[in-house]
Amino acid sequence: MWPLLRGPLLGLLGLLLPWLLFMRLAHEVWEGDGLPGDQRLLVLLHAHGGPAQNAVAAWLSRAGGPVGASALAALGALGLLVARRYRALRFWGAAVVGAALLNLAAKLLLTRPRPALWAVQPPELSYSFPSGHAMAAAALAAALGWLLWPTRWRWVAVGLGATWALGMGWARMYLGVHYPSDVLAGWLGAVGWVSGLHLVLVGYKRARPLGIAFVPSSRRV
Numbered sequence: 548m549w550p551l552l553r554g555p556l557l558g559l560l561g562l563l564l565p566w567l568l569f570m571r572l573a574h575e576v577w578e579g580d581g582l583p584g585d586q587r588l589l590v591l592l593h594a595h596g597g598p599a600q601n602a603v604a605a606w607l608s609r610a611g612g613p614v615g616a617s618a619l620a621a622l623g624a625l626g627l628l629v630a631r632r633y634r635a636l637r638f639w640g641a642a643v644v645g646a647a648l649l650n651l652a653a654k655l656l657l658t659r660p661r662p663a664l665w666a667v668q669p670p671e672l673s674y675s676f677p678s679g680h681a682m683a684a685a686a687l688a689a690a691l692g693w694l695l696w697p698t699r700w701r702w703v704a705v706g707l708g709a710t711w712a713l714g715m716g717w718a719r720m721y722l723g724v725h726y727p728s729d730v731l732a733g734w735l736g737a738v739g740w741v742s743g744l745h746l747v748l749v750g751y752k753r754a755r756p757l758g759i760a761f762v763p764s765s766r767r768v
Contacts, residue, residue: 562746565739569677572732576659576676585726589664592721600721607718608680611711616643616683623691638748639690642741646686649740650679650733662723671724678725681733684715689741712737 575581609615620643627636659676661667673679688708695704716730 562739562743565735565742569732569735569739572728572735573653573657573676576657576728576732581659581726582728582731585728586662586664588727589662589720589723592717593665593723596721604718604721607714608722608724611680611684611715611718613679616680616687619687623687627694634748635694638744639694641744642686642690643683645744646682646737646740647679649736650677650682653677653732653736654679659729662726665723667723675725676729677732677736678716678719678729679733680719681712681716681725681730682737683733684712685734685737686741688712689738693741693745 572582620639623639624636627633627639653676654674657676658674661671661675688705688711691708692701692705695701712734716734719725719730720727
């Protein structure tokens with residue numbers, strides 16, 4: 548039974564644990580505190596900066612912004628469309644768009660102001676919690692990881708996706724436009740959303756995996 552139940556159980560764990568932690572962070576922000584070390588970590592990152600870090604953080608911030616993240620999502624969608632992986636394409640679209648909508652809803656609900664420890668150029672005008680850059684990066688990474696999990700490229704996808712999401716979170720904190728709790732909530736919310744979506748779409752149907760497995764064309768979904 549374990550081979551049959553392993554996927555759904557892991558998906559359930561990936562759904563419940565991130566959302567429980569996300570709700571805990573949201574409660575702390577609602578109470579007006581956030582994480583105890585929110586400001587201290589930002590000050591520490593800023594104090595150990597330099598021209599190289601500035602350039603990398605600025606590039607990551609641009610690449611993971613609305614235009615860059617949309618371009619990456621469109622590139623992935625195009626690849627799935629060309630490969631005729633229509634079921635995977637629906638999952639990919641729902642993962643990316645759903646994460647963006649959840650991020651917007653949380654921002655409007657909690658209305659957390661941005662950090663104001665130093666001047667940021669250009670200024671960020673939207674609310675701070677959760678980080679949209681971190682959530683978009685983690686959603687793309689989680690969706691790619693689930694899609695490539697049936698293949699031998701699974702760990703490459705996980706490694707690259709995690710590196711991208713972690714780098715995006717570091718960049719937003721380094722630039723002083725997000726608190727650590729904003730970034731952590733973005734990661735958790737994205738993983739919870741994408742894992743839950745995968746669990747709903749796949750369920751126990753191991754005969755019809757969602758991932759990009761190398762199967763004959765007659766079995767493509």
